[in-house]
Amino acid sequence: MLKFEFKNPTRIVFGEGQIAALRSLILPGRRVFILYGGGSIKRNGVYDQVVHALAGYTLTEFGGIEVNPHYETILRAAEAARTSDADLILAVGGGSVIDAAKFLASAVTATDRDPWDNFAAGNYPREILPIGCILTLPATGSESNAVSVISSTVRNLKIPFANEAARPTFAIMDPSTMASLDKRQLGNGVVDAFTHVVEQYLTVPGNTPVQYGFSEVLLRTLIEWGPKLLDDNSPEARENVMWAANQALNGLIGAGVSQDWSTHMIGHAITALYGLDHARTLSLVMPSLLRFKASTKQMMLARYGRNVWGVTAADDKTAAEEAIDLTEDFFHRMGLPVKTADIAPIEISTDDVVAQLQRAGHVQLGEMADITPTQVREILAHTAG
Numbered sequence: 567m568l569k570f571e572f573k574n575p576t577r578i579v580f581g582e583g584q585i586a587a588l589r590s591l592i593l594p595g596r597r598v599f600i601l602y603g604g605g606s607i608k609r610n611g612v613y614d615q616v617v618h619a620l621a622g623y624t625l626t627e628f629g630g631i632e633v634n635p636h637y638e639t640i641l642r643a644a645e646a647a648r649t650s651d652a653d654l655i656l657a658v659g660g661g662s663v664i665d666a667a668k669f670l671a672s673a674v675t676a677t678d679r680d681p682w683d684n685f686a687a688g689n690y691p692r693e694i695l696p697i698g699c700i701l702t703l704p705a706t707g708s709e710s711n712a713v714s715v716i717s718s719t720v721r722n723l724k725i726p727f728a729n730e731a732a733r734p735t736f737a738i739m740d741p742s743t744m745a746s747l748d749k750r751q752l753g754n755g756v757v758d759a760f761t762h763v764v765e766q767y768l769t770v771p772g773n774t775p776v777q778y779g780f781s782e783v784l785l786r787t788l789i790e791w792g793p794k795l796l797d798d799n800s801p802e803a804r805e806n807v808m809w810a811a812n813q814a815l816n817g818l819i820g821a822g823v824s825q826d827w828s829t830h831m832i833g834h835a836i837t838a839l840y841g842l843d844h845a846r847t848l849s850l851v852m853p854s855l856l857r858f859k860a861s862t863k864q865m866m867l868a869r870y871g872r873n874v875w876g877v878t879a880a881d882d883k884t885a886a887e888e889a890i891d892l893t894e895d896f897f898h899r900m901g902l903p904v905k906t907a908d909i910a911p912i913e914i915s916t917d918d919v920v921a922q923l924q925r926a927g928h929v930q931l932g933e934m935a936d937i938t939p940t941q942v943r944e945i946l947a948h949t950a951g
């Protein structure tokens with residue numbers, strides 16, 4: 567097991583109707599800065615529930631956080647938060663809004679008014695504003711992790727920022743908020759969460775049976791409940807997927823294991839270039855990447871095939887190949903692309919993706935840092951079809 571430190575201080579308040587618990591989570595008299603996206607919360611009743619729960623508090627709101635949130639918009643939000651003298655950022659939305667809130671919480675207190683480079687180098691202000699969130703789309707785990715993935719239109723980059731201090735103080739997870747999600751967002755969420763587990767699990771084997779066992783439970787849960795969620799968006803499916811997606815990226819299954827975030831880094835480059843949904847870049851890249859790395863990942867792939875998919879092949883090579891085929895089929899059944907033909911009219915230029923990765927400083931990827939730009943080209947070539 568690798569050395570690790572694990573602390574997840576986010577207070578999770580889970581279940582239908584829990585938005586009403588906001589009052590018990592925020593001290594009276596706080597000036598709350600509500601951050602949201604394109605306005606789905608105003609159409610589905612979530613905004614009204616928030617405002618109702620916070621009657622008597624001083625509220626300021628900032629809407630318009632984009633999908634794949636823009637740094638430039640967050641800087642405007644930071645100015646508004648300073649002007650309103652906010653003392654808590656309340657994110658209401660999916661991963662984009664929550665990521666924006668986590669970055670914003672540092673941008674508000676930073677003395678540097680253009681803090682991108684400082685934050686990218688890990689230099690965050692000592693004090694940042696506390697963040698609370700109300701999750702409306704299970705996918706990213708952002709509601710209780712330390713990461714924000716932010717895009718800069720000026721720099722033409724989409725990169726992750728990690729700041730332990732930005733883990734939300736609390737996260738309200740009410741599965742009924744998922745009722746207004748369409749099939750595309752539901753499928754995206756399940757596949758995003760699935761890939762988070764895979765990237766912390768399908769690496770080189772370690773002495774980490776606890777982490778692997780948790781990972782396998784999460785994968786089996788997403789495989790069982792993901793299609794049901796697409797089918798009927800039932801309360802049972804919502805709560806199981808929402809909880810699994812949170813556990814997939816709250817730091818627990820990744821503690822002490824080697825990790826391979828190459829699918830995500832290649833995916834970020836594709837989103838930055840073509841605007842393709844985050845999860846759809848992952849479903850496109852991951853099967854090809856697993857096939858490309860099948861020999862180095864063979865032992866874990868075979869274990870995954872047997873423990874998660876019930877593959878019975880006796881030899882590891884066949885079990886690994888069957889596991890990848892089943893993964894690809896699962897992504898496809900969830901309505902996501904697995905070949906470039908599925909994302910038409912977008913056409914991916916491997917040269918551009920490699921250049922984008924280099925601009926972002928992501929040149930040696932994988933758990934052994936052995937995925938080079940040349941290999942990225944080969945992986946992308948295998949997505950053709």
Ligand SMILES: NC(=O)c1ccc[n+]([C@@H]2O[C@H](COP(=O)([O-])OP(=O)(O)OC[C@H]3O[C@@H](n4cnc5c(N)ncnc54)[C@H](O)[C@@H]3O)[C@@H](O)[C@H]2O)c1
Binds near residue numbers: 634662705715748755
């Ligand atoms: N912080 C992390 O650890 C982490 C991990 C993975 C991905 N990400 C990032 O998170 C972002 C993606 O977040 P996401 O997948 O949660 O999607 P999202 O937040 O971008 O939302 C997708 C769409 O769904 C809409 N939506 C959200 N909730 C809704 C609801 N209840 N009803 C109707 N519409 C609703 C939004 O308005 C938006 O149009 C990407 O930028 C990705 O890179 C972050």
